[in-house]
Amino acid sequence: MPSLLALVVALPFAGFLLLSLGGARLPARAVGIIGVSSVAISAVLAVAVFVALAASGPAEVRFVDTVWTWIDVGPFAPAVAFSLDGLSAVMMLVVTLVGLLIHVYAAAYMRSDASYRRFFAYMNLFVGFMLVLVLADNLLLLYLGWEGVGLASYLLIGFWYQRPENGYAARKAFIVTRIGDTALAIGLFLLFWELGTVDIAQVITRADQLLVEGSAVANLSAALILAGAAGKSAQVPLHVWLPDAMAGPTPVSALIHAATMVTAGVYLIARLHPIFEAAPAVLVAVAIxxxxxxxxxxxxxxxxxxxxxxxxxxxxxxxxxxxxxxxxxxxxxxxxxxxxxxxxxxxxxxxxxxxxxxxxxxxxxxxxxxxxxxxxxxxxxxxxxxxxxxxxxxxxxxxxxxxxxxxxxxxxxxxxxxxxxxxxxxxxxxxxxxxxxxxxxxxxxxxxxxxxxxxxxxxxxxxxxxxxxxxxxxxxxxxxxxxxxxxxxxxxxxxxxxxxxxxxxxxxxxxxxxxxxxxxxxxxxxxxxxxxxxxxxxxxxLPAAGRAAEAGFGFDAAYERIVVGPFRRLARGLRDEPVDLVYEAVARLLRAAHGVLAFTQRGRVRVYLAVLLLGSLAVLAYSVMA
Amino acid sequence: MTLGLPEVLTFASILFGVGAAGLLARRSLLFMLASIEVMFVAGGVAFVGVSASLGQADGQVVFFFVLAAAAAQVSVALALMLRFHAQSRTIDADRASSLRG
Amino acid sequence: MVVTFYIASALALAAAAVGISRAHPIHGLLFLALALVAVGVVFLAVGAPLVAAFHVIVYAGAIVVLFLFAVMVAGLSAPAVAAERTRLSWRAFLGPALLAAALAWLLIAASRPASGAVEEPVPIVTVASALFGPYIAGVLLAGLLLFAGLIATHHLARRDDAATEEQR
Structure with a gap:
């Protein structure tokens, strides 16, 4: 039964590969069938695995399905492995079942879109990465899924890329969540450094034993994970991307920006809650x-x-x-x-x-x-x-x-x-x-x-x-x-x-x-x-308050002023490659020297001779005087 | 009364100077080559003079080498001069600057 | 000996100076030949008869003849000589003469430390055995150099012949 778990994850990816490699001549009906059935079979298998988990009772509360060892460097050997316990089972069911409903809806809703195939390829890719995220056995694989859903989200927000503002919204979502993702990555590094493992189950048990409550490491790693979660789950102050993410097609908003991906931050904090319990101050920050x-x-x-x-x-x-x-x-x-x-x-x-x-x-x-x-x-x-x-x-x-x-x-x-x-x-x-x-x-x-x-x-x-x-x-x-x-x-x-x-x-x-x-x-x-x-x-x-509310209370404007504007100015300054000026100066110097030397090489034999003679005179004079 | 080495070297120096003056002053390739021959000879005189004052043969040997170099040089240079003349109907060295490129 | 040296050297300098300042190439080359012969006499005076002989044979004999041959091949037009004559004023020699005087003076100054006298002629046998003893490699290389000069001259001349043959 556990090997079905890998299949649950693999099927949406298979759908993605079929759709993306299937060629433009794939009929729309086939696209819909592939796109929906991959998630549908995945959902059926997910239910089957869940039933098996439930049937196995409290004795065996965790399935682990190791597909292959990903990296093997001494004690650091994360595998591409999927594990199922109560929490990930709930997430898996939500992702596959709600995802299936939205796919069915989208099959009809997006039918008239010219990029129907691309849409379903991205959607399947998203579901695949989301399942990797929730079923990952170790933090490294979880992070892969985490970044993967970010990528799928980017692709789908900018799905109608012909309009520049959609591309802008996609980039904004990608960059803002990337801030959180970077913090998360550092937090995960810190955890690995402190606990010596990336296996989630081991991280949880070791966090209970090794992390001193309120210690700097615990606080820092918890705070960094919180930042990651805030980026993905659109919490203040990293929430600004989500309203703009509505530029994507509506089924995308339903699937990614409402039901599944944005809850990844919640899932992450719940998954790593022992770390937060070791950092009570950060837990208060989470609540605030x-x-x-x-x-x-x-x-x-x-x-x-x-x-x-x-x-x-x-x-x-x-x-x-x-x-x-x-x-x-x-x-x-x-x-x-x-x-x-x-x-x-x-x-x-x-x-x-x-x-x-x-x-x-x-x-x-x-x-x-x-x-x-x-x-x-x-x-x-x-x-x-x-x-x-x-x-x-x-x-x-x-x-x-x-x-x-x-x-x-x-x-x-x-x-x-x-x-x-x-x-x-x-x-x-x-x-x-x-x-x-x-x-x-x-x-x-x-x-x-x-x-x-x-x-x-x-x-x-x-x-x-x-x-x-x-x-x-x-x-x-x-x-x-x-x-x-x-x-x-x-x-x-x-x-x-x-x-x-x-x-x-x-x-x-x-x-x-x-x-x-x-x-x-x-x-x-x-x-x-x-x-x-x-x-x-x-x-x-209250028109004034209404306007402030519509503008999201000025977060966008503030970021524009504090971050984006200065960055743009810096980029404009750097566009002319100020560092290159140094090299250009060298080149110019060489060219000038070349000009001077070329001036002496004009093919006037007698000038050469005169200079030669003057030079030998100087040498002779020097040797006579010395 | 014997001949001193300084006198020989003085003669060689002045002869060299005469050759250099001709080389600088003339624009005709022919005369420039002739002046170079004069300078070669001046160098040879100095070698032979030193050789004689030391009573050794080495300086004279070097003179023979100078002689060979001068002969080879003048033959190639004159051939070049003739080609230049065939091309531009002149042996004016200042015109030779148009050879470039 | 000393007198011979002074007369010959004075003649050589005078002939060389006149030779390089002639407008007509043939005149110039004749004076040059005279100067070279005078230098040959100087060689005799400093006790180097073999050098003197070779010098006269090669320079006055071969090289000057080669020059004359070049003048013959190039063919000298009267207008070119006339133009050369107008260019050759005393002013044209002023700068070069000053430079050359400075050069000569410096060379003399540089050779001041040299002393000694030229008395005994070096025997021809000594020179010959030096040439074919320790310096044999140099002699062979000199021969190779002349051979290379021959080939180069041949190549430089051949193209011209080919061009003229095509014209025929």
């Missing part, structure tokens, strides 16, 4: 980064006009939720939210994709409206997604995972109460911006007669399945009040500490408070943006 990101991105989402940017900021904000949970030590709760977020955010993106396609590429929420009457399926699916995002109590998946996070953060020390307050504020804001987008797009007056939306089973099936998952997908880990299901705890086994479940007056109060805030947020959105507010207030409310 998450809290700041959560609030900032939620506020920015309120100011966006572009529906995809609303969802992008929402993703940043929800990742902030997960990071807060990580910072509070509630790793399992973070993973739970990762799963439900994958469901409802993919659903939101795919629904938005249908809306955008039917409006011929219109992204602006203020130009939408009234679509409720024409786009029935997207209306319902977006509504369900928004409800799940807003954590509407009891009936949505988002509610359960957020409730889990809230309780675990509340009981965390230190500062649990403060973080919980931030989460509650975030709940209100989330509901507000989610339903703001929903009301603006689907209620009110119909602006444009939309063209027929993409239809068909391939579009509808993923939406329906994801909608169902966005409703019931949270019922794998619930508190005692909702049946006390502990499927996630069971699955994770001892790969992560189990999440706490709140019972008692505190828990009830928190739950009711959060639910109330969520509903309050929806109500506020209805009052501010609902169908009764007619005519719509064109610029929204």
């Amino acid at each position: 980064v998450g809290a700041v990101t959560l609030l900032l991105a939620a506020l920015a989402a309120l100011g966006q006009r572009d529906v995809k940017r609303v969802l992008a900021y929402s993703t940043i904000s929800q990742l902030g939720y997960m990071v807060v949970a990580l910072g509070a030590g509630a790793y399992a709760a973070a993973i739970a939210h990762l799963v439900t977020h994958a469901f409802f955010k993919a659903l939101l993106f795919l629904s938005a994709g249908v809306v955008i396609a039917s409006l011929r590429g219109e992204h602006d929420l203020w130009r939408m409206g009234g679509l409720r009457r024409v786009l029935h399926l997207p209306f319902w699916s977006f509504g369900i997604g928004a409800a799940s995002l807003a954590a509407v109590p009891v009936v949505t998946a988002g509610f359960y995972s957020k409730e889990l996070i809230l309780w675990n953060v509340w009981v965390a020390e230190p500062g649990g109460a403060w973080l919980a307050a931030v989460l509650l504020a975030g709940t209100f804001l989330t509901a507000l911006y989610a339903f703001r987008a929903f009301f603006l797009a689907f209620f009110g007056k119909l602006r444009d007669a939309p063209s027929p939306p993409p239809r068909g089973g391939l579009i509808a099936a993923p939406l329906v399945i994801l909608a169902v998952l966005a409703i019931v997908g949270g019922l794998f880990e619930t508190s005692a009040y909702f049946g006390g299901i502990e499927l996630l705890t069971l699955t994770l086994g001892d790969s992560l500490p189990a999440a706490a479940h709140g019972v008692g007056a505190d828990a009830l109060a928190l739950m009711i408070g959060a639910s109330g805030l969520s509903l309050l947020g929806i109500a506020a959105a209805y009052l501010a943006y609902g169908p009764r507010v007619l005519p719509r207030r064109a610029g929204g409310y």
Whole structure:
């Protein structure tokens, strides 16, 4: 059974190779079949491996599948090996299953694109690298996957490369995440230096034994890994790339920039949590980064006009939720939210994709409206997604995972109460911006007669399945009040500490408070943006604050001024190769000397003779005088 | 009264100077070559004079070598001069600067 | 001996000076031949009869004749001689003469440390056995040099012949 694990990873790569080497004459139907089936078979195998893991019970909680030894230098011998435990199994299932749904959707959605084959080649490449990332047995292979998904993300953001701004967005995403990746690489070097191994299981056990709590090495490596995670998971201050990453096709946004890749940072911190536990100060920093990101991105989402940017900021904000949970030590709760977020955010993106396609590429929420009457399926699916995002109590998946996070953060020390307050504020804001987008797009007056939306089973099936998952997908880990299901705890086994479940007056109060805030947020959105507010207030409310929010609170402008501008000036200065001036000076000197010498070589024999004679006179005179 | 070596060397020096003056002053390749012959001879005189004052044959041997070099040089130089003349109908050394390139 | 030397050397210098300043090549070469013969006498005076003989044979005999032959082949036109004559003013010799005087003076100054007298002629046998004894390699090389000169001259001359034959 373990050898299937390698196959799970290999299949998407095989799909990528087939598609990229298959030639331009591959018919579109074949492209779709190859692109989707590679992920589909991978998903089926993933389920099979998962079942085998579950069946093997707690005795054997970790599969390792060594394909070959990658490097063999004395004690440093990382293998290309994949391991499966509870945590990576959850990630693997999310990646393959949500990935499969999005691939199915994309098969229909991207059908008319001229670069259909290239699209699926990149998508398969992405899934392959993502699986390498989550299933890697050692940190080196994990880093390979980490960089690989960055590459795939770059390729797909710049998929429509004909427009320069898309290429710019792709480069921006690549470079900003690269800052984090560099920090991560240094952090991993530091870990290897300190612990002497790159094997993840060994790193975890040795970190428990060898890393002194609060030591400089522990703090530094944890901080560097945090920086890497912040880059990949778009946390402040490295979050600026994600809103621009929406330049890519919508299925890409759903798969990479909502459901899977951006959660890699969360996965990484959860995976290496013993290192963070050895560095409590950094763990506090994790919580603070998450809290700041959560609030900032939620506020920015309120100011966006572009529906995809609303969802992008929402993703940043929800990742902030997960990071807060990580910072509070509630790793399992973070993973739970990762799963439900994958469901409802993919659903939101795919629904938005249908809306955008039917409006011929219109992204602006203020130009939408009234679509409720024409786009029935997207209306319902977006509504369900928004409800799940807003954590509407009891009936949505988002509610359960957020409730889990809230309780675990509340009981965390230190500062649990403060973080919980931030989460509650975030709940209100989330509901507000989610339903703001929903009301603006689907209620009110119909602006444009939309063209027929993409239809068909391939579009509808993923939406329906994801909608169902966005409703019931949270019922794998619930508190005692909702049946006390502990499927996630069971699955994770001892790969992560189990999440706490709140019972008692505190828990009830928190739950009711959060639910109330969520509903309050929806109500506020209805009052501010609902169908009764007619005519719509064109610029929204608080125009100055709205503009600041739309600009993402000036992070881009600040980076432009502090980093990009000076760098450009430096590059302009260096473009003329100032170092070359030295060599040019040498060349010029030689040329001048050549000119002088050439002047003496003009073929005048008698001049030569005269000079020769003068020279010999000088020599003679010198010898006579001496 | 015997002949001193300084007198011989003085004669050689002045003869060399006469040859050098001719070499510098004349533009005709023919006369320039002739002046060079004079300078060769002046050198030979110095060698022979020193040889005689030392009572040894070596200086005279060197004179023979100088003689051979002069003969070879003048034959090649005159052939070159004739070719130059055949080409440009002149033996003016200043015109020879157009040979370049 | 001393008198011979002074007369011969004075004659040689005078003939050389006149020879290099003639406009007409033939005149110049005749004076040159005279100077060379006078130098031959100088060689006799310093007791080097073999050198004197060879000198007269090779320089005055072969080289000057070679010059004359070159003049004959090149063919001298009267206008060229006339042009040469106009160029040869005393001014043309002023600079070179000054330089040459400086050169001669320096050479004399450089040879000042030399002393001694020229008395006994070196026997011809000594010279000959030196030439064919320790210096035999040099003699052979001199022969090779002359041979190389012969070949070079032949090559330089041949092209011209080929060109003229083509013209015929």
